[in-house]
Amino acid sequence: MSEPVRVRFPPSPTGHLHVGGARTALFNWLFARHHAGVYVLRIEDTDRSRSTEEYTHALLEALRWLGLDWDEGPPTPGYRQTERLDVYRAHAERLLAEGKAYRCRCTPETLETLRRAAEARKETFRYPGTCREAGVPASESHALRLAIPREGETVVDDVVRGRVVFGHAELDDWILVRTDGTPTYNFCVVVDDVTMKITHVIRGNDHLSNTPKQVLCYQALGYPLPIFAHIPMILAADKTRLSKRHGATSVLAFRDMGILPEAMLNYLARLGWSHGDQEIFSREDLIRHFDLAHVGAADAVFDLEKFKWVNHQWIKTLPAERLARELAPFLDRAGLPAPADPGWLARVVETLRERARTLVEMAEQAAFFLRRPAAYDPQATAKFWKESAAERYALLIKRLEAQEAMDPPALEALYRFLAADLGLKLVDLAQLTRIAIAGKAASPPIFEVMSILGRAEVLARLRTAAAAVGAGR
RNA sequence: GACCCCGUCGUCUAGCCUGGCCAAGGACGCGACCCUUUCAAGGUCGAGAUCGCGGGUUCGAAUCCCGCCGGGGUCACCA
Numbered sequence: 001m002s003e004p005v006r007v008r009f010p011p012s013p014t015g016h017l018h019v020g021g022a023r024t025a026l027f028n029w030l031f032a033r034h035h036a037g038v039y040v041l042r043i044e045d046t047d048r049s050r051s052t053e054e055y056t057h058a059l060l061e062a063l064r065w066l067g068l069d070w071d072e073g074p075p076t077p078g079y080r081q082t083e084r085l086d087v088y089r090a091h092a093e094r095l096l097a098e099g100k101a102y103r104c105r106c107t108p109e110t111l112e113t114l115r116r117a118a119e120a121r122k123e124t125f126r127y128p129g130t131c132r133e134a135g136v137p138a139s140e141s142h143a144l145r146l147a148i149p150r151e152g153e154t155v156v157d158d159v160v161r162g163r164v165v166f167g168h169a170e171l172d173d174w175i176l177v178r179t180d181g182t183p184t185y186n187f188c189v190v191v192d193d194v195t196m197k198i199t200h201v202i203r204g205n206d207h208l209s210n211t212p213k214q215v216l217c218y219q220a221l222g223y224p225l226p227i228f229a230h231i232p233m234i235l236a237a238d239k240t241r242l243s244k245r246h247g248a249t250s251v252l253a254f255r256d257m258g259i260l261p262e263a264m265l266n267y268l269a270r271l272g273w274s275h276g277d278q279e280i281f282s283r284e285d286l287i288r289h290f291d292l293a294h295v296g297a298a299d300a301v302f303d304l305e306k307f308k309w310v311n312h313q314w315i316k317t318l319p320a321e322r323l324a325r326e327l328a329p330f331l332d333r334a335g336l337p338a339p340a341d342p343g344w345l346a347r348v349v350e351t352l353r354e355r356a357r358t359l360v361e362m363a364e365q366a367a368f369f370l371r372r373p374a375a376y377d378p379q380a381t382a383k384f385w386k387e388s389a390a391e392r393y394a395l396l397i398k399r400l401e402a403q404e405a406m407d408p409p410a411l412e413a414l415y416r417f418l419a420a421d422l423g424l425k426l427v428d429l430a431q432l433t434r435i436a437i438a439g440k441a442a443s444p445p446i447f448e449v450m451s452i453l454g455r456a457e458v459l460a461r462l463r464t465a466a467a468a469v470g471a472g473r
Numbered sequence: 474g475a476c477c478c479c480g481u482c483g484u485c486u487a488g489c490c491u492g493g494c495c496a497a498g499g500a501c502g503c504g505a506c507c508c509u510u511u512c513a514a515g516g517u518c519g520a521g522a523u524c525g526c527g528g529g530u531u532c533g534a535a536u537c538c539c540g541c542c543g544g545g546g547u548c549a550c551c552a
Contacts, residue, residue, distance in 0.1 A: 012552055044545040110552060115549090124475045124548070143550055152501095161478065170476050170548085185552045209477055209547035232479080239537080239544070267485095270500090274486055277499040296486080299545070303484050306501040355513040380511095414525060415510080430510035442512035 005037025006199045006276060009070075012044040013055035016250035017062040019302060020204060020234045020242060023268040027231060028202050029068045030269070030290035031247070040196055043075030043080040062251040066261050067283065072196075081188055089185040091191045091221065092144055092176055100220040101176055103136035104145045126172035144177035146187075146217055154212040157291045159229040161205075166212040174213055181203050186210055188215040193226060202229045202292070205299070229292050230297045232272045240304060251301075258330060258359030260318065263311035272312075278397040312357040320346040323353065323362075325335035330363035336370045347452050365444075369452065372461060373439025376468065380441035384431045385469055392422070392432055393466035397459060406455050408447035415447070436465030 010027040017025075032039035041063070047049040050405045060074065073079045094470060095101035111127070118125035127145070136142050149168055156164045176187040183191075186255045193201060208230045218225050236246040248254055254264060264279050273296070275281070275289045315323065324345040331338060339345045349362070356362035395418065403414060415433075419426045434446050436456065443449055 014552075042552065050552085057499060104550090106550095111550085119474085126548090156477095164477070164542095166477075172548095175550050180551085182552070188533085188552090205478065206546055210496095210534080212477095230478085233545080237484080241545090270485065271487090277487065279500055298479055298486095300486090301484060303501070306485060309501055312514095313544090352513095354515090412510085419510095425510085427510045433510060438511095440511090444512080446510065 001200060004036040005032060005084045006040065006197050007202060008040040008042050008193070008196065008198050010042040010044045010192070011059055012047065012050075013052060013057060013059055016252060017059050018242060018249045019251065019254075020267060022062070022066065022251045022264070024202065024231065025063060025068050026066070026265060026268050026294070027273070027290075029070075030202060030286055031202060031292065032071075033287045034227050034290050038071045038201075039069075040072035040198070043074060044185070044188070044190060046081045046182065046185065048082070053440060057354075058252060060257075065255055066251065066264060070186055081192070084188075084192065085183070087195060088177070088188055088191050089181075092183065092187070093461040095146070095176070095220055096144060097149070098220075101144050101146050102132055102134075102173075103138065103140070103142035104131040104173075104175075105134075105136045105140050105142050106130055119188045120411060126170075126401055127174070129173055132173065139165070141179055143175050143179045146176050146213075146220060147173055148216045153216050156208070156211045156215060156228060158208070158211075159227060160232075160295050160297055161208065161230055164208065164211075170210060171216070176217075186213055187217065189216050190221070194218065194221065200227045200229065202231060203238060206232050222228040222357055229295065231295055231296060234271055235299050235301050236317050237301055237303070239299075239301065244369060246302075247304075258361065258363070259307070259311050259313045260326065260359070262318070265306070266314070267307045271302070272296050280310070308357040313351050315362070316357075319352075320349045320353070323349045323359075327359050327362055327366070330359045331366060331370065333411045334363045334367065336363070336367055339370065344452070347359065351448050351452070355444070365443045367441070368397065368418050368438040368440075369449070372464070373437075375439060376465070377440040380431070380435050380439075383441070384428070384435060389432060390466060390469045392429065393436070393462055393469060395422075396429065396433065397466065398461050400455060400459055400462070403455065406451050408445070411447040432465075433462070436462045 007028040009021075009028045011021055029039050031037070043056060043059075044058070046334060055072075063070070077083060086291050092101065096103070106127075114128070115125040129150075131142075131145070132147060151168060153165050153167045156166065158164055174186065175184050179189070191279070192198075211228060211230075215225060217427045234242055235408060238246075242249045251264065253360070255261075255289070262283065265283060265286065269281060269286050270279065273290070273294055275294060278285075278289075281289070284467055321342070324342055327345070327349060328338060339348075348366055352362050352365050353363070356365055399414060399418060403411070405411075415429050416426055418424075419429050422429075430446050431441060434443050437443070437449060437453065453461075
């Protein structure tokens with residue numbers, strides 16, 4: 001059999017986990033789970049100036065919220081690049097000793113001058129290899145460069161892109177270790193992936209152009225290449241890279257918008273990957289069906305409308321108890337009192353799940369259950385508080401006071417009887433009641449609502465409304 | 474600028490490898506109708522893609538080949 005699959009997700013804690021990163025994490029995680037392999041989380045924090053502990057925590061929080069659990073990684077030591085500096089150093093020294101890398105004393109200023117000169121000649125600057133044969137002594141201040149073959153080409157065999165060829169004339173002897181002794185990103189990645197025995201590198205397409213440099217480094221080190229898969233990027237509606245300017249892009253921001261993790265995973269998976277015509281995938285579905293073969297090549301535009309639709313699908317099917325639990329913090333944030341009985345909240349959720357696409361919307365719609373209407377929607381009252389509203393409220397109050405059963409069918413029967421008796425349509429009495437109870441002309445089925453609220457509360461709200469009609473609003 | 478990648482309804486996509494079943498299917502969104510105590514949800518129907526453009530190969534091309542155009546990415550002692 002083939003060796004076990006080992007993949008990794010290497011975020012750098014210089015910002016919040018955004019949807020692009022989350023999707024990369026998801027594909028890696030799915031690939032690992034599908035093949036019963038290992039999913040490694042590695043923190044790329046070599047850029048100390050921009051990396052923060054705070055972002056690291058937020059990153060882990062976002063991954064945990066999504067349920068993308070890692071088999072190896074923090075808090076186990078050794079999975080942060082800053083903890084692996086001697087590993088990079090050892091590899092660098094070996095390359096130097098074997099003559100695959102060399103010391104370079106060209107200063108950034110010198111290089112900058114050359115670069116500008118090349119630009120002036122409308123040429124692309126590449127390091128000319130000045131120090132390649134110079135034998136710069138260790139005593140001199142120097143950077144370390146990889147000596148790449150001057151001739152030939154490097155082929156990147158990519159699962160998604162196919163065979164991509166890069167001529168060595170397009171590459172140059174890039175820097176492995178800076179003058180200050182710190183290793184560069186491309187070098188760290190290679191050393192990390194090699195030492196962590198990563199078998200498949202699944203990452204954003206923006207890394208494709210860096211891949212030949214890395215391949216050359218693998219070869220210099222004498223290590224076998226992993227399998228590469230460069231997945232399409234996620235774009236904003238204007239087809240540019242997603243950024244803060246495009247509104248919410250971080251995973252945690254979507255959580256705070258009332259998106260469920262199931263929906264986040266589901267939507268992200270469908271961006272660039274497909275399984276026939278299927279749109280809704282549970283975590284298990286995803287693990288079962290995910291494969292690199294059906295990852296597309298074209299970049300995808302992030303569509304919030306479709307995302308909300310997916311979220312709605314999950315709101316419609318998840319257990320009410322679970323939704324009630326998820327909803328609680330949103331009620332709190334909306335300044336609504338927390339109901340004492342979680343079972344009661346679950347009943348409320350049951351009436352709302354078909355009409356709320358996000359938990360934020362659901363909290364808004366749940367408001368009248370938890371707090372009496374402070375005002376009545378003028379459009380609704382203008383339409384339904386025409387003549388005899390006061391008398392009708394009085395009649396409803398009287399009948400409901402005498403009403404024993406408060407289950408929806410019984411209430412509907414009562415209302416139908418009253419409407420027929422008054423020569424009215426059911427809708428007339430229903431809307432009158434709805435305004436009294438919800439303060440507006442739209443709500444879940446009114447008899448369900450009345451049943452959940454209970455007779456005392458319903459009567460109280462009807463009396464308040466009746467008084468408002470009497471007071472001429 | 475050089476190099477690399479990408480290009481099917483507004484958007485996500487199926488199909489492309491293994492040409493004909495595609496006068497291009499599904500989904501979101503949009504419109505209409507049905508259902509209906511409101512709003513939703515659901516159902517039905519509809520508008521919406523000459524498969525980026527132009528050549529070629531072939532009896533036949535979204536699918537194969539060439540050129541072009543458009544978009545994106547990478548070119549740092551950033552990651």
